[in-house]
Amino acid sequence: MLQELDREVNAEEELTGEPAAWRHVYAIMRCPGSCELGPHCWQDPYGKKHYKLYRDEILSLVRYVQSGKRLDSHDDVPGMIRDQIYRAERRRLEGQKGHNRISSESNYPPITITNVLPAQPSQLAISSSPPSSEGISTSSANSSRLNITGLRDANVQAYCDWQQSQVGHASWKVEFQKACDVALDDGLDLDQIDELSDPEYFKNRGVKWGIARRFVKDIRYWAETHQPVRRNPALLSQPDSST
Template sequence: MLADRDAQLEAEEEDTGKAPIWKEVYALFRCPGSPCDRGPHCWIDPVGKKHHHLRTSHLKALIAFRQQGNILKSHDNVPQDICDQLYLEERQRLEREPKTNVSSPFPPINITNVLPQSQFLMTGSNAPMPQGDIRPCGIVSLAIPGPWDLAVKEYTEWQRSNVVDEKLKAEFSRACKVVLEDGMGLEQVYEDQNPGFFIQNRIKSGIARRFISGIKVWADQYKSACDSSIMN
C-alpha cells in the first residue's frame, strides 16, 4: 500500500512539475524545534507565538483546505475553524493537567531576610505597586484615565469605527459585553494576552486578536487626547 502511494505521489510530482500538496503542507507546518516540545508538526499562533500540536486529522484538514484552491502560504492562512479547534483542544489539555505545584530547582529563599519586616507585611494584595506600576509579568500599566468600564466602551467604539461591515461591528460589541460581564478592564485584557478567553465565549478568533492587540495603541492616543484637553 505504501509503495503504491509513493509511486502515485512521484507520478503526480512528475506530471505537474511541483511537489504534491501534502508535501507543501507538511513542510510548512514542520515544527522549527526548540523551545517547542509539541512537534513534529505545529501551528504557531501569529499573536501569542504559542505552538499548537497538529495531529494527522488537522493536517488532513489543511491539505483538503489547500486542495480546494485556498491560499496556505503561512501560519496566518490557517482557516478559522481549525484555529478554533486548536484553541479548544489546548484549553481542554490544560484543564486535564493535574494542578500540582512543581518544585523549584533553586534553593528556597527566606523572604524575611530579603525584605525589611515592614515591607514583608505589605506584600499582600493591599500592598502598593512598585514605582512605575510595573506588573509582575513585566507589562507597564496602561494607566488609562477615567472609569475603567467607560474606557472599555470607548475603546470598543474605536474598534467599531475602523470597520464598515455591520457583522464585524456587532462582533466587537459582543467582545465588549463579554469583557464587562466578566468584570475586566482593558488593562487586564492587555496583560492576559489571551484570545482563548474570547473564543470560549464564542467571539471569532480574528476579532479576539484585534481586540487585544489594539489596546496599547488606543490607550496611548486616548491619554494624549485627555492631556491635550486638560492643557487647553
Template sequence: MDSDDSATDWSSGDEPQRKHRNVASSPSQPIRGARPPQRSGLRPARKTLPLVPYKDWVPGQSYEEHSPVCMHYIMEWKLTLNKKTAAKQTEDNLVVAPSDFWNEELASKIADIVQSTGKSYKADATTIAISVNDRSERDITKHFKELQIDWPVVEKQHQGWSHLLRIGKTVRVNVSFNYMESGKTGRTAGRGATAIQLGERDTRLDAEPVVSGAPDAWRQVYTILRCLDPPCDRGPYCWQDPDSKKHYKLMGHHLRSLVKSVQQGCKLERHDDVPQDIRTQLYAEEQQHLHRKRKRQNSGTYPSGQPMVINKHIPTASGQALTSPNISGSHSVTCASSRPASFNIL
C-alpha cells in the first residue's frame, strides 16, 4: 500500500500497470483458463484512494461513483453521558479525513450537546471501530483516553481499505464518546455554580482543540483570569481591579462575555485589558451584593418607626461615584480602550 500517493492530489486515481508473467516462455506449465484478468476484476490492486482536502469538500455533494477517484465512507457517532446514550447520528458519504471532520465539524457539536445539559461532565474515553463489509477483513477497534485520539493510527487503517471501494465495498467508522458527570456529591448552590463553570471549561478545552496556530479563546481567558493568590476566596476565576487591587469573582456569564470579546478581536493579555463594560457590570453586582448583605445585618436593629436609607455608590474608572436605585445587567461587550464606562439608569 502506498499511502503517500493520496496526500497531495486527490483527483488522480489511475491504477499502475500490472506485471504479468510471460507464460509462453514456460511450455511445461499448463495455462488454466486465463485466470489473472478475472481475478483483477474481483480483487483490485491495493492502490490507496485519496481523501478530499477539507477546503475542497462540498457537504451534501454525492461522491458515490462507479469508478471512485477518492475515498468515501460512512461515520456513525454516538455520545453517551454516564454511559447512557444522549445523542447519535450518521454522517453519510464523507470524503474528508476523519481528523479533519472531527476538528472542523464534530468537536463543536459534542461540546454544544454536553453544555446544553447544564451539568458538569468530563470526557472519559473514546472508542473507534473501523469496518468494511468484506469477509477477508476483520474489524479494527481502538480505545483512547478522554479525547486523546491518535488520528494517524486510525486513518492509516481507514484509508488502507480504500481500494475495496472499487468493487462496491463500504467502509464504516463508528465513534463513541463517553462523558462522566463530575462532582455528583452534595454541595451548596455556590459550589454547584462553580462546578458547572469548571465543567464548561473542561468541555471547551477537551472538545475544541486548537486547529490553527492562534490560542483558543476559552483557553486564553481561563489562563489569564485564573486566580492564583492564596488569600483570595473569590476564585477559581476573578478580575483584579488595577487601581484598588480588589478581586471580583467571575461567573460563567462574565467568562462567556470575555471569550466573545476575544473572538471579536479585543486584546486580553492581562487584567488591565478587561473591557470596561464588564468592569461596570462587576462593580454593580458587587454593590448589589453588599446592599443585600447590609440589609440582612441591619434587619431588626432599628426601631420600627425609623426608616433606613441605603445609597448605592458605584465607582467609575475615574474613581467618582454614581448613585442609582437599580443597575441593568444588560450590556454589549466592547474592548477596554474603546470607550469610558457607561450606565443604564432605570
C-alpha cells in the first residue's frame, strides 16, 4: 500500500509540478497533540475532540485539495467531510459497544437453578392481586408521545430557535444549531429524540456535552408550554349560553 501511494505521489508531482495532494493532506492532518487514534486525526475546532481519520476520509480530503480548495489547518475541513468523519466515529463507537457487550456476556458466571417449594396460599393471594391503577397511569404517562402539531422537521428547527433564544453567547447558539443539524441529517423528530433521551448520541457527533443534554432534556417542556392550545371539539359544538 505504501509503495502504491509513493507511485501516486510521484506521478502527481510530475504531472502538476506541485507538491502532491496526498503528502500535503498527511502533513496537515497529522495529530496536533498526542492521542491513541493514530498518527492522523481531525481535531474539532469547537470541542477540540480528536477523530480518527481512515483512508476514506483522507481520500476525500485529497480530492478536496486536488479540486483547488484550501486546506491549511484542521479548521479548513469542509462540512461535508466533517459529517463523513462523524459517521465513521459513530460506527467505531458502535463497534466498540458491541465488542464490549459480547466480552461481558462471555464473562458471566454460570447460572444455577435451584428448585424451590411452591408458594403458600396466602403468598399466592398477595402476588396475584392486580396492580393499582396509580402504577398503571404512571407507566402510561412516561411512555406517552408528545402532543406536537405541525411538520416534524419544522418543529425540530422551531425547537432549536427557542433554545437559541434562551442563551446569549454566540458559541452556544452555534452548538444548538449543530445539534439541530445532526437531528435533521439523521431524520430524527422531537418524538424520537425525547423517546431515546440519549445526549451521548449528540455528544459523539461533536456537540458540546452541556448543550447536548439541554437539547434532549427540554423537549417535553417546550412541547407543553410553547405549542398552540388545542380546542376540544365537544366544547365547540355546545351552544353559546349568552344567546
